[in-house]
Amino acid sequence: MNQRQLDLPCMLGDVGLSEEAGEDGTDTDVTNRGELHVHLNGAIPAATIREILIDEATALPADFQFERDLVRTEPCQSLAEYLTAWQFLRLFPRKRENLDRLTLAAVAGLAENKVSFVELRSSVLYLAALQKCSPAQALERLIESTGEAAQRHGIRRGLIVTVTRGDYSAVNLSTLLQAYQDLGEPKDVIGLDLAGDEEMAYPAELPSLFREAKDRFGLGITIHAGETGRVENVWSAVEHFGADRIGHGTAAGKDPELLELLSARGICVEVCPISNRLTGAVPTDEAHPLQQFRRYGVPFVICSDNPAIHDRGLADDQAAAMAEGLSIGDMQQQYEVAKRYSFMKDLN
Ligand SMILES: [Zn+2]
Numbered sequence: 001m002n003q004r005q006l007d008l009p010c011m012l013g014d015v016g017l018s019e020e021a022g023e024d025g026t027d028t029d030v031t032n033r034g035e036l037h038v039h040l041n042g043a044i045p046a047a048t049i050r051e052i053l054i055d056e057a058t059a060l061p062a063d064f065q066f067e068r069d070l071v072r073t074e075p076c077q078s079l080a081e082y083l084t085a086w087q088f089l090r091l092f093p094r095k096r097e098n099l100d101r102l103t104l105a106a107v108a109g110l111a112e113n114k115v116s117f118v119e120l121r122s123s124v125l126y127l128a129a130l131q132k133c134s135p136a137q138a139l140e141r142l143i144e145s146t147g148e149a150a151q152r153h154g155i156r157r158g159l160i161v162t163v164t165r166g167d168y169s170a171v172n173l174s175t176l177l178q179a180y181q182d183l184g185e186p187k188d189v190i191g192l193d194l195a196g197d198e199e200m201a202y203p204a205e206l207p208s209l210f211r212e213a214k215d216r217f218g219l220g221i222t223i224h225a226g227e228t229g230r231v232e233n234v235w236s237a238v239e240h241f242g243a244d245r246i247g248h249g250t251a252a253g254k255d256p257e258l259l260e261l262l263s264a265r266g267i268c269v270e271v272c273p274i275s276n277r278l279t280g281a282v283p284t285d286e287a288h289p290l291q292q293f294r295r296y297g298v299p300f301v302i303c304s305d306n307p308a309i310h311d312r313g314l315a316d317d318q319a320a321a322m323a324e325g326l327s328i329g330d331m332q333q334q335y336e337v338a339k340r341y342s343f344m345k346d347l348n
Pocket of ligand 1: 037039195224305
């Protein structure tokens with residue numbers, strides 16, 4: 001582990017975005033934040049997860065340790081290591097009331113970070129399996145639960161439905177879109193996301209299914225791409241999936257032609273600085289590509305990805321972005337940038 005890895009937590013503390021004043025006494029004026037890339041099950045505080053697992057008497061691996069296996073505060077050897085927490089993040093909630101409990105806790109964490117609007121992601125189908133209900137019922141529960149939690153905290157929220165890469169991605173997307181139609185195309189659902197292992201192949205028809213959903217329902221498209229160095233996945237996201245936004249996109253920083261394309265088309269990169277360092281998407285001895293995004297005029301929004309897994313929040317990600325070279329001025333523009341590239345309508 002090099003110095004940069006060791007420095008990450010203190011680095012964040014050192015440049016923590018004061019709500020009153022910056023390091024140089026300048027008013028940072030960060031009174032509102034918009035969050036465009038956060039996974040619901042990566043935003044549940046560890047204490048809430050523990051309560052739910054106990055309540056549902058969920059069996060965990062014998063060698064499971066909460067602090068070691070859930071929270072990530074130091075760079076992982078690989079994205080796979082970072083993702084080990086998802087082995088049990090998909091074991092709950094089996095009870096409807098625990099869905100309410102976890103969404104309330106996740107949204108409370110966003111409120112603490114002065115988030116006034118959020119696009120929450122969930123892959124819905126695991127919830128249907130856990131709660132032994134149809135995909136449409138699972139989506140309806142998610143809409144109700146997140147809607148109530150957001151209302152209680154005075155936050156506006158939209159839902160992005162996540163599809164996981166792999167053999168079943170096309171079937172799963174069709175199932176999810178059918179559920180969405182069965183519910184009368186609720187306005188709460190604002191977009192589609194592709195996530196999961198970027199090395200994994202997917203059916204040839206998947207990109208056209210995304211584009212059709214965009215054209216037919218007006219859903220925004222965001223694709224996790226370029227997080228593990230595969231720049232071709234970013235190209236594919238833009239040219240085949242019709243992506244409006246790119247999740248992470250860190251590999252794009254090394255491809256000037258792609259940076260020019262992202263800039264020309266106004267495709268926004270969802271930059272998650274803490275996540276990128278912890279997953280190794282940005283090697284510890286390299287500068288974060290957000291400087292490249294800025295240089296080429298590629299729009300970007302700072303996001304938190306899985307704040308509870310990092311034991312951090314969006315405010316910390318903004319501080320991390322400043323540690324990576326952004327200015328207070330950049331940060332002051334973030335709320336407006338997030339609004340501009342949000343899939344939610346009528347944000348004022
Ligand atoms: Zn993500």
